[in-house]
Amino acid sequence: MKRKCLDLLFVTILFIISLQIFPGCIEKVSITPDKKIEITVAPDSSGDEDNYDYAMKRKADMSASDEANYQPKFSEVEYAERRSEVEYSARAKAEEMVRVRLFKGNKLTLEEGQYRQNTESSFKDEALGSELWIIEKNPSVIGEEYKTESPKLVCSLPGQNEVILPLEHTSVDAHISGYIATVNVLQKYHNPYSEKIEAVYIFPLPQNAAVTDFVMIIGDRKIRGLIREKEEAKRIYEEARSQGYRASLLTQERPNIFKQSVANIEPGKRIDISITFFNPLKYENGEFEFVFPTVVGPRFNPPGSNTGIGAVGRGAHGNSGQETDVHYLKPGETSAHDISINVDIDAGVSIENVYSNSHVIKVNNKAPSHAIVTLSPNDMVPNKDFILRYKTSGNEVKTAMMVHKGEKDTYFSLLLQSPDNLKNLPRIPREMVFVLDCSGSMDGKPISKAKEAVTRALKNLDKNDTFQIIQFSSSASSLGPNPIEANPENVKKGLQYLNSLYSEGGTMMIEGIKASLDFPHDKRRLRIVSFMTDGYIGNEDEILAAIHERLGESRIFSFGVGNSVNRYLLEQMALMGRGAVAYVGLDESAGEAVDRFYDVATHPAMANIDIDWGNLEVEDVYPKRIPDLFVGRPIMITGKLKNTEKGRIRINGQVGRNESYVDVAVDPNNSEAKHSGIQSVWARNKIAELSNRESYNPSDRLKSEIIATSINYNLISQHTAFLAVDSLERTEGDHGYTIDVPVPVPDGVKYGTTVTN
Amino acid sequence: MMRIFLLIISLNFIISSSAFAESPEEADCKGKISFSTAEVYVDSNKDALTAYQIDIRYDKEKIRIVGLEGGADGFNKPPFYDQAGLEGGHIIIAAFVSDDIQAKKGGSRVARLHLQTTGCPPFELKTEPMAAAKPGGKSIPIKVKIDINNRQSFDNR
Secondary structure: OOOHHHHHHOOOOOOEEEEEOOOOEEEEEEEEOOOEEEEEOOOOOOOOOOOOOHHHHHHHHHHHHHHHHHOOOOOOOHHHHHHHHHHHHHHHHOEEEEEEEEOOOOEEEHHHHHHHHOOOOOOOOOOOEEEEEEEEEEOOOOOOOOOOOOOOEEEEEEOOOOEEEEEEEEEEEEEEEEEEEEEEEEEEOOOOOOOEEEHHHHHHEOOEEEEEEEEEEEEOEEEEEEEEEHHHHHHHHHHHOOOOOOEEEEEEEOEEEEEEEEEEEEOOOOOEEEEEEEEOOEEOOOEEEEEOOOOOOOOOOOEEEEEEEEEOOOOOOOOOOEEEEEEOOOOOEEOOOOEEEEEEOOOOOOOEEEEOOOOEEEEEEEEEOEEEEEOOOOOOOOOOOEEEEEEEEEOOOOOOOEEOOOOOOOOEEEEEEOOHHHOOOOOEEEEOOOOOOOOHHHHHHHHHHHHHHHHHHHHOOOOOOOEEEEOOOOOOOOOOOEEEEEEEHHHHHHHHHHOOOOOOOOOOHHHHHHHHOOOOOOOOOOEEEEEEEOEOOHHHHHHHHHHHOOOOOOEEEEEEOOOOOHHHHHHHHHHHHHOOOEEEOOOOOOHHHHHHHHHHOEEEEEEEEEEEEOOOOOOEEEEEOOOEOOOOEOOEEEEEOOOOOEEEEEEEEEOOEEEEEEEEEEEEEEEEEEOOOOOHHHHHHHHHHHHHHHHHHHHEEEEEHHHHHHHOOOOOOOEEEEEEEEEEEEEEOOOOEEEEEEEOOOOOOOOOOOEOO | HHHHHHHHHHHHHHHHHHHHOHHHHHHHHOOOOEEEEEEEEOOOOEEEEEEEEEEEEEEOOOEEEEEEEEEOOHHHHOOOOOOOOHHEEEEEEEEOOOOOOOEOOOOOEEEEEEEEEOOOOOEEEEEEEEEEEEOOOOOOOOOEEEEEEEEOOOOOO
């Protein structure tokens, strides 16, 4: 029995308390087949106000005005005292321990004998001053079925608490062919408790993901879920749950937010959920971009609303007053849930320069046109968007049209790209309206980044431009009553006003919309309204409806600031506002992003586009209203083909103030240009179009059409859900406890200014 | 005359009430929601089965399909389905083995349907084979059998 318990220790929980002087933590502990323990220490990845060196480093990164106001949490002496206290308490709690020293970012392998026999093992490696206390504890759940792939790791800095989650791991496997990615997300749930549980997890997916497949995996058994009308699916799920059957339900809360519920997970047992979706890639300035979001940012919901997305502390229920709550780990809490990402790029042409500014990756070039990208095991905390970019040889997309012959219809996607000779168009005088989100979620680095971007943009204004600066949080205010000329004196006033802004309060974006669109338009200039925001709101429909109502001749350019922004809102604002969207991460240069973005805004290549399809017969083309075409930013159009003849289509539009056209040759029979995901992408675009209309003009007819499209094409939507029930056997007892899986607050976002406790 | 007429009416009423009265078992299961499974078997006789497509129809008021699971051996992956008729009590399932070596002759359990049932049995699923193939892709005839919760039901249309 003792031997069995000891053996189990190698596959059970290890509690590691790290007494690190520098911030960072143990990212991974694994048991090798020959029973050695491998410990990987991550590079600095998280901030910790309890650490003096981190505090000093943070101060050095701040702007001058912010630095003057910053105070570290403790003095240097106080930090040292706190460290000593923790050392003592850790020793007191330990049952058996080994003290080791580690390099930051290195691996250290402990032999089994040393680990078990020595209470104080000494490794004389040159250390950075870090010390580890490794404590063995008996497993909290004993069972033959309870096996973990690796010991459950708790990374605890002084004062931190472990939170055991029912969600162990998420793995993402993407295959990119042409400009469409097929992505499989595998979520691994388990029950580490002694009672049955239901796990509920709110998570993001790309806003244009066409989710087409859903499989519940129990051991060797795989049960494919079916798409149903949402309320019916919920009823069936609740009935199955109450009767003790294992069941899973996937619903869409927003186009980029989903809720996974898994019922009746027995103690010590596992259930995995596999979700598959198609996702067209963005192509911009010669680079493809694959984005996978990993966490939902905390949303603000206007007073009186109850259909938003709440942001509450772990375990809090009902505090936000919203139908759906995202639970956040509290400051000082960590979890072992991590994410692995693998991307297989099969570009069809030579791939150049694969990189990620958001994460550490490893690139394996299998062939000139084939690369496999893997997320570093040191960068697996799911608290920011994964962004992968790569160039292909040449400066333009090689294949304009891709087709898929379905059982009944033929579907196409077409990338429209502006010709190079439109790059040198004359610059149009602009009425620039900068709208800055100064809500609590922007506190810290996000608002610094946003100010940096606006500062750069102000300095690039032309003497023929005018500008206005509006800030919004709980209300809105502006630099002045009207836009002012962009002369040096006024730009200086604008910079002073900008520097005086600070973040606090709610996110009443509707006030920013009204303030930026409701004043009279200067007809000599193109009004460009530039929103600088993280998009953390729960009333997206209200905002989009307001834009639809008020836009007029203006253009909206949305600028996402942060590492995990609400891309659905930002993309839709740009689409509805006939503009474009850009993003800047907290560790990226705002200046470069702004220069590229406002160059685009200044030079729309072609506006008011209409397509003459020539001898091609098409129907059900989406988007219905084709956005303006910008240099370096192709537009994707999807539709159905009634014939597949080779031909030439003509893109008519306005270039500057003149009517113009561009002819593009297309060949639907090009055997290289096929992709089975096009049908799903088309259906997803149709649902998006119908949903946009529903946001400002809801009707039963639109709802029915969305449901019918969703069911016919096996796609999730806001009115349908995926459901799987294992009716083979009933689990014992009642349905147990519901555990809302808490998530980390996104990187760069502050818990205190965004989460309701 | 009037009395006789009323007597006849009363007797008719009593008799018809008795005839339509629910049995205790029916009262127990009326409106009851349960969950069960249906195993789908395909008999390909002397041919090895590599692929199938089966049309399944049911009373949508009494049966809802809530999951699709694979069967045995080469058909252990969940089948694909055509959901167009799902709301109307109709589903088409299809699957194929990934390796012809896994194709078996005779009987194969090719799928398991997970069901939510409402009300009293019997719960019937009617099947019609639409297509089946052997190694090489040649079309073959098959018979389909549905086994609901171990109650045998030969129900080919």
